[in-house]
């Protein structure tokens with residue numbers, strides 16, 4: 506396991522209970538509206554919020570800001586080829602920029618895209634092309650207590666059903682998201698990737714891997730898939746990604762960077778088509794919305810992400826948080842996935858209905874109790890769907906340590922202790938697009 510010492514520090518402060526109470530009220534009981542300064546432990550997301558290494562900081566100084574043919578781009582290209590095995594790279598400002606470039610190139614009005622589970626920006630970009638995003642998760646994915654080594658897998662059976670219904674011509678793209686972010690960060694086996702690649706081949710579709718957490722996924726594979734028990738994380742990552750025709754990547758995840766992303770492909774013709782769209786939306790194809798220095802940090806981050814010691818520490822950190830919570834009887838989604846611990850709000854507040862937004866109540870209580878910021882992924886974030894009422898505590902990379910996790914677990918235990926006193930929330934103000942309401946809506950304690 507890797508060990509770190511801090512060579513740069515950022516002081517954090519737990520505001521007083523009265524100040525937290527006031528901040529929560531002013532934020533309309535929506536923690537997206539809180540100032541980061543008022544948050545003690547920020548587990549809102551693991552996206553772009555991690556700590557860079559000394560080598561990444563050093564690489565920043567080497568940034569070549571040439572508009573065309575930047576040396577920094579060449580170094581990024583080399584890293585993507587070495588670590589992921591893809592020779593053609595089209596950079597973008599972040600993952601969703603890469604999604605726009607790739608899905609805008611591959612999809613047309615009336616098409617269908619299959620995915621184990623579409624991440625929200627993926628779903629939105631597929632829909633933005635006039636195509637229909639259809640999820641094909643395995644059944645256990647949405648069961649917070651069900652055992653399973655690879656609950657993130659793509660259900661080929663479900664995929665075939667859809668293809669039979671709509672016809673192969675309408676399905677030009679099959680996507681596999683590793684780990685499956687929207688299914689509690691659960692991993693996907695290499696065996697499943699291989700079978701999805703065959704399935705995509707059969708129906709003549711482009712097989713895309715959403716590779717945001719490819720290194721975390723590879724770590725689970727070395728632990729759980731017998732065939733890879735002796736393999737290194739780096740080898741598994743290259744093999745698994747190698748089954749795809751193209752990748753979309755967010756540098757803010759397993760790129761260990763604060764910004765950036767890219768499309769990568771084996772197919773030069775596809776890369777050329779992507780570059781045309783990238784010029785329109787992202788930038789010239791040797792920077793794509795990133796500064797040269799950002800490409801340097803990302804190139805180093807990709808190599809660090811597959812180092813055994815780094816990724817072991819990463820996954821063990823998530824497990825430490827989960828087990829501290831379980832020690833205090835806080836109900837968590839099991840087994841724990843790659844980047845976050847998910848709390849089961851229905852089990853915390855059995856007396857609340859889903860219309861009371863139990864997940865959002867739990868998010869607010871965690872802030873009120875400990876200045877901890879998580880995010881609701883239940884009936885508040887996904888109106889009109891029948892999802893479990895989960896709260897995600899996403900862990901930024903290389904940022905928090907055991908004492909922070911103990912604080913989070915203690916705060917959750919205190920919430921649990923007086924859970925029966927909690928009352929529901931109702932929406933006071935929400936934006937026009939209900940799918941985006943959890944970012945900006947305001948709530949208030951319900952009058953019922």
Ligand SMILES: *Cc1c(COP(=O)(O)O)cnc(C)c1O
Nearest residue numbers: 599600601624626686717755757
């Ligand atoms: C974060 C994420 C994206 C989008 O990346 P951004 O850098 O946030 O735009 C796409 N897919 C998955 C699975 C992600 O986790």
